[in-house]
Structure formats: C-alpha cells, structure tokens
Amino acid sequence: MILERKQRFNVPEIRSRMEQVSAELGTETFHGAQIVQYAELEQVYSGAMREISTKLENLDDEFQLRDRHNPIHHMECRLKSIGSTIGKLRKRGLPLSVESVRENLFDIAGIRVICNYEQDVYKVADTLSEQSDIEVIRVKDYIAHPKPNGYRSLHVIYSVPVFLTDGPHPTPVEVQFRTIAMDYWASLEHRLRYKNDMEDSDRERHVATLRECAKELSRIEATMQAIHNEIGAGEA
Numbered sequence: 001m002i003l004e005r006k007q008r009f010n011v012p013e014i015r016s017r018m019e020q021v022s023a024e025l026g027t028e029t030f031h032g033a034q035i036v037q038y039a040e041l042e043q044v045y046s047g048a049m050r051e052i053s054t055k056l057e058n059l060d061d062e063f064q065l066r067d068r069h070n071p072i073h074h075m076e077c078r079l080k081s082i083g084s085t086i087g088k089l090r091k092r093g094l095p096l097s098v099e100s101v102r103e104n105l106f107d108i109a110g111i112r113v114i115c116n117y118e119q120d121v122y123k124v125a126d127t128l129s130e131q132s133d134i135e136v137i138r139v140k141d142y143i144a145h146p147k148p149n150g151y152r153s154l155h156v157i158y159s160v161p162v163f164l165t166d167g168p169h170p171t172p173v174e175v176q177f178r179t180i181a182m183d184y185w186a187s188l189e190h191r192l193r194y195k196n197d198m199e200d201s202d203r204e205r206h207v208a209t210l211r212e213c214a215k216e217l218s219r220i221e222a223t224m225q226a227i228h229n230e231i232g233a234g235e236a
Contacts, residue, residue, distance in 0.1 A: 014039050014082070021083045029086055029096060037098040042079060045109040047162040048171035049077050052111055055134075059127055069232065071120030073180055076112040080105075106137065106157045107174040114183050117225045118143065121154055121177040128158070128175075135159040137172060143182075149207065150214025151186060153178040181217045185210070 018029045018038075030038050053075060060072040080088075085101060085108065094100045101108065115121045121143065129136050140155040154177040161168035178186065192198075192206055 011036055011039050014042070017082045021086055024083065029082070030098065034098050038082075038101075041098055041102065041108075044162050044164070044169050044171050045079055045173075048160050048173045049079070049109045049111060051160045051162065052128075052158060052173045052175065053077060055128060055131065056111070056113060056124065059124060063123070067232075069116075071115050071117075071124050073114045073116050075114070078110050080108045080110065106172040109171070109173040111173060111175045112183070113175060113177045115177060115179055117228055118179055118221055119225060119229075121179060125154055125156055125175075125177050129156065133161060135170070143178075146214065146218075149189065150211040151189065152182045152214065152218065153186065179221060181221055185214055185217060 015035050018031070018035060022029045056072060056075060060070050064070045085105065086096060088105060089096055089100060092104070094104050113121075113124065115124060128134065135158065137157040137159055138155075139157075143152045143154050146152045155174065156177070157172050157174050159170045159172050162171050163169075189210055192203065192210070195203070
C-alpha cells in the first residue's frame with residue numbers, strides 16, 4: 001500500500017508555469033494538448049531519474065559491503081525547468097514542441113553524483129555503464145581533458161527504459177560524476193559566471209585564480225587518493 005501519495009505532475013500547475021514563461025519570454029510556448037503531453041513527458045523523465053538513482057544507491061551499498069568504502073558522498077537530482085527547456089530549444093533554433101524536446105534534448109533529467117575520490121568517479125560510472133539494461137549514449141570526460149577554465153567532471157548520458165502500461169520507454173538521463181573538490185570549485189565558478197554586477201577586470205582576475213585553483217585541487221586530490229589507497233591496502 002502506498003502510504004503517502006504525491007501528485008508530482010499537475011497539469012494546471014504546468015499550464016501556469018507555461019503561461020509564466022510565455023510572459024517572461026514574450027513568445028508562445030506549449031499549449032492545449034501539448035501541455036498534457038509535456039506533463040506525461042516529465043513523468044517519464046522523473047521515472048528515469050529514479051531508475052538511475054536506485055541503481056547508483058545499490059552500487060554504493062555493494063561497494064560499502066565489499067570494500068568497506070562508500071564511493072558516493074551524495075547525489076542531487078533535478079528536472080530541467082520549463083523555462084530552461086524552452087530557452088534551450090530557442091537558442092538552438094529548434095521547434096517549440098514536445099516531440100522536439102524528446103528528440104533533441106538529452107539533459108531534461110539530470111543527476112549529479114558527488115564522489116569522494118577521482119577513482120570512485122570512474123569506478124561508479126564504469127560499473128553503471130556495464131549494466132545490461134542501460135545504454136551509454138555519450139561520454140564527455142572533462143577530468144581527463146579539463147575545460148580551458150579548469151572545469152573538471154565526467155558527463156555521461158545514459159538511456160534507461162521506463163516501463164509504463166504501453167511498454168518500455170527508453171529515456172535519456174544526464175549524469176555528472178565529480179568529486180567533492182570538483183563540485184565546490186564548479187559551484188563557485190558558476191556563481192562567478194552569473195555575477196552580473198562585477199567589473200570585467202575583477203572577473204578576469206577571479207577567472208585566472210580559479211584556473212590555478214583547479215590545477216592545485218587536482219594535485220591535492222591525487223595526493224589524498226594515494227593516501228586513501230595506501231590505507232585501504234593496509235587494512236586489506
């Protein structure tokens with residue numbers, strides 16, 4: 001029995017969000033039957049997030065039992081907002097339709113997996129990728145190849161089936177794997193990027209500093225990883 005039932009996908013509420021986005025952007029968004037279709041789409045993406053999240057939790061439990069170490073520190077899940085979704089379609093010159101979202105956008109459902117160490121990132125990502133009911137659509141390894149600004153993270157887009165009354169719906173979920181250090185660096189860089197009331201000279205100075213911080217954090221993480229491995233080897 002379901003003890004607490006939540007109505008996650010309320011069509012009137014989604015219609016209200018659509019109207020708000022239309023007013024903010026000054027353009028027509030989804031309407032009529034497409035609003036219901038968008039609610040159904042959100043439900044499927046939410047189901048896909050839960051599928052991947054459960055798999056990750058199961059893996060973390062197994063690693064703890066087998067290796068006495070939880071590789072995952074915590075996870076964060078999110079559905080891209082309607083405003084962000086429509087903004088991305090417009091930016092790419094794509095039709096404003098539910099079908100366009102389904103066919104062109106692969107980051108509607110997103111999970112951020114914060115791991116303790118860099119080796120944990122690859123261990124969890126590789127093990128998840130090997131599961132038989134998951135398809136890896138795309139990998140971008142910004143740990144092996146950091147962005148010019150110093151950003152490091154492993155981005156993997158998975159396709160996982162969500163089973164509904166009419167059968168399986170393969171659905172993409174973008175998973176970003178990063179360490180704790182990579183995450184707090186990225187959070188600060190994100191704040192800086194969207195800080196609009198800052199002089200250009202100050203912004204450039206902070207950008208350069210963060211770039212150097214990224215290199216130093218990478219070095220420190222490698223040292224801490226080595227210590228962790230040595231302690232683990234000693235316990236075994």
